[in-house]
Amino acid sequence: MPTFPADFTDLEPFADWSLETEAERYAKRLSSTMDELQTFYDAAFPRLADAMAYLDQLDLGALPENATRLLWLCYSLVNASFPVEVWRQSRVPDSGAASMQMLVEPAV
Amino acid sequence: MAHFPKPGAGSWTEHYPELGTGPVSYEDSISPEHYELERKAIFARTWLNVGRVEQIPRSGSYFTKEIHAAGTSIVVVRGKGGEIHAFHNICRHRGNKLVWNDYPGEETKGTCRQFTCKYHGWRYSTEGELTFVQQESEFFDLDKEDYGLAAIQVDTWEGFIFVNLDPDNTTSVHDYLGALGAGLAGYPFDEMTQVYKYRANVGSNWKLFIDAFAEFYHAPVLHAKQATAEESRKLSSVGFEALAYELDGPHGMVSSWGGMSPPKDLDMVKPIERVLHSGLFGPWDRPDVEGLDTLPPALNPARHKAWGVDSFVFFPNFMLLVWAPGWYLTYHYWPTSYNTHIFEGTLYFVPPKNATERLRQELAAVTFKEYALQDGNTLEATQTMLESRAVSEFPLNDQEILLRHLHKTARDYVGEHQTTTTPVRISAVS
Numbered sequence: 001m002p003t004f005p006a007d008f009t010d011l012e013p014f015a016d017w018s019l020e021t022e023a024e025r026y027a028k029r030l031s032s033t034m035d036e037l038q039t040f041y042d043a044a045f046p047r048l049a050d051a052m053a054y055l056d057q058l059d060l061g062a063l064p065e066n067a068t069r070l071l072w073l074c075y076s077l078v079n080a081s082f083p084v085e086v087w088r089q090s091r092v093p094d095s096g097a098a099s100m101q102m103l104v105e106p107a108v
Numbered sequence: 109m110a111h112f113p114k115p116g117a118g119s120w121t122e123h124y125p126e127l128g129t130g131p132v133s134y135e136d137s138i139s140p141e142h143y144e145l146e147r148k149a150i151f152a153r154t155w156l157n158v159g160r161v162e163q164i165p166r167s168g169s170y171f172t173k174e175i176h177a178a179g180t181s182i183v184v185v186r187g188k189g190g191e192i193h194a195f196h197n198i199c200r201h202r203g204n205k206l207v208w209n210d211y212p213g214e215e216t217k218g219t220c221r222q223f224t225c226k227y228h229g230w231r232y233s234t235e236g237e238l239t240f241v242q243q244e245s246e247f248f249d250l251d252k253e254d255y256g257l258a259a260i261q262v263d264t265w266e267g268f269i270f271v272n273l274d275p276d277n278t279t280s281v282h283d284y285l286g287a288l289g290a291g292l293a294g295y296p297f298d299e300m301t302q303v304y305k306y307r308a309n310v311g312s313n314w315k316l317f318i319d320a321f322a323e324f325y326h327a328p329v330l331h332a333k334q335a336t337a338e339e340s341r342k343l344s345s346v347g348f349e350a351l352a353y354e355l356d357g358p359h360g361m362v363s364s365w366g367g368m369s370p371p372k373d374l375d376m377v378k379p380i381e382r383v384l385h386s387g388l389f390g391p392w393d394r395p396d397v398e399g400l401d402t403l404p405p406a407l408n409p410a411r412h413k414a415w416g417v418d419s420f421v422f423f424p425n426f427m428l429l430v431w432a433p434g435w436y437l438t439y440h441y442w443p444t445s446y447n448t449h450i451f452e453g454t455l456y457f458v459p460p461k462n463a464t465e466r467l468r469q470e471l472a473a474v475t476f477k478e479y480a481l482q483d484g485n486t487l488e489a490t491q492t493m494l495e496s497r498a499v500s501e502f503p504l505n506d507q508e509i510l511l512r513h514l515h516k517t518a519r520d521y522v523g524e525h526q527t528t529t530t531p532v533r534i535s536a537v538s
Contacts, residue, residue, distance in 0.1 A: 045379065045380070056464050058463070075470050078384075097485070099481075101308065105473075
């Protein structure tokens with residue numbers, strides 16, 4: 001069964017970026033090479049506006065599973081945009097051993 | 109060249125002459141002995157913000173808070189009548205920690221009808237009364253009324269829950285927060301219930317991270333790469349000037365401009381921001397809630413049209429940032445030793461109505477972390493070099509007035525506590 005709604009089958013190769021928590025998304029970003037991040041970004045970024053338009057027609061509090069999966073992928077795109085658009089590396093430069101844990105995040 | 113007017117005294121710092129303008133010692137941030145004094149003089153005696161009323165929505169909702177600096181753990185709970193109580197998190201029988209899960213040192217939260225000690229099953233109501241003693245008849249003249257939980261002063265201001273561990277405290281939190289607190293009353297904090305909360309262990313004295321967030325002099329430099337290249341060049345050539353600073357008692361605030369919400373020109377921001385209409389300053393569109401059109405008097409005190417964010421430093425360890433586009437952020441700095449602390453950054457938004465609004469908030473939350481990681485790592489570097497004591501005094505500029513004020517306030521609390529608690533020694537005159 002496809003992960004995402006029918007209009008977004010082109011994102012299927014990136015289904016492993018559809019992750020529920022910030023911790024998972026951030027870990028995936030850190031463990032990816034710049035090539036992998038760039039490939040994901042190049043595929044997902046041009047679809048961001050379409051995804052927003054599609055998801056906005058639905059009730060955010062009662063999204064079907066494939067729409068939730070698409071939203072999670074968009075969250076990953078937000079996270080991956082920093083290395084691609086700004087840092088040119090997966091880690092925040094000069095952040096050394098610093099880490100920050102998300103204790104509370106929205107349910108959806 | 110000044111872009112924004114300064115007070116008649118010529119500078120913000122000289123407007124408050126008690127601050128002085130000389131170099132500042134950072135011995136207060138590297139001395140274990142001084143930290144021990146701060147624990148007693150500050151953290152055991154002042155109002156500390158431990159959370160928001162939304163964290164305990166119903167009777168029986170509770171959370172625990174570890175306050176290492178005051179040497180205790182507390183339980184905050186909503187009682188049967190909806191009132192809020194705070195107790196030391198200790199069983200009256202033999203001192204076991206009353207509320208915890210799996211790891212005694214970690215904070216927890218939940219909802220319960222009563223608290224039951226894991227050790228011998230003593231039970232307490234949400235009002236703190238001892239209600240059940242296992243094998244009560246084995247005790248000697250035990251009157252349960254004498255063994256309720258040890259209560260702590262608790263008070264709320266604008267939905268923020270504060271505790272004061274000094275049983276002799278006579279100041280309300282409203283009075284403690286003074287004019288800056290009063291001037292924020294009425295802001296729709298209660299509408300902003302969509303929460304992102306981060307925590308980090310930071311290898312620096314607690315005051316150093318407040319320093320980092322209480323001045324924006326560093327922003328065009330440390331965070332240069334976060335803006336587009338051209339914007340970054342402009343920012344660093346202009347530098348940073350605040351719209352206004354205000355000090356009131358131990359508290360202070362800085363009011364800053366913010367051209368990014370929305371930006372004057374879309375080329376000023378990154379591609380993801382252009383699509384989402386959001387960024388460091390939050391979603392560009394204000395949420396549709398009451399109370400944002402007319403701001404309370406403490407916000408944007410210069411009434412400047414370029415206003416972006418106000419940062420309040422409520423002494424000792426609570427910062428509140430209110431952003432022009434209608435959301436807020438809190439910082440807490442919980443010392444764990446003279447050169448370590450736990451940092452908490454919490455973002456509060458009006459709940460999103462759709463996926464687009466949700467994604468805008470996600471971008472603001474992710475951007476916050478990118479910045480805070482840079483800030484946090486710089487602090488460890490500062491702490492270790494301060495501890496070298498190779499240099500002992502440091503010049504602070506006018507845009508660092510809140511740092512000068514914070515360290516002076518902390519030193520004054522310690523000094524005052526020492527004069528009131530140390531017995532006067534009368535030396536024999538020979």
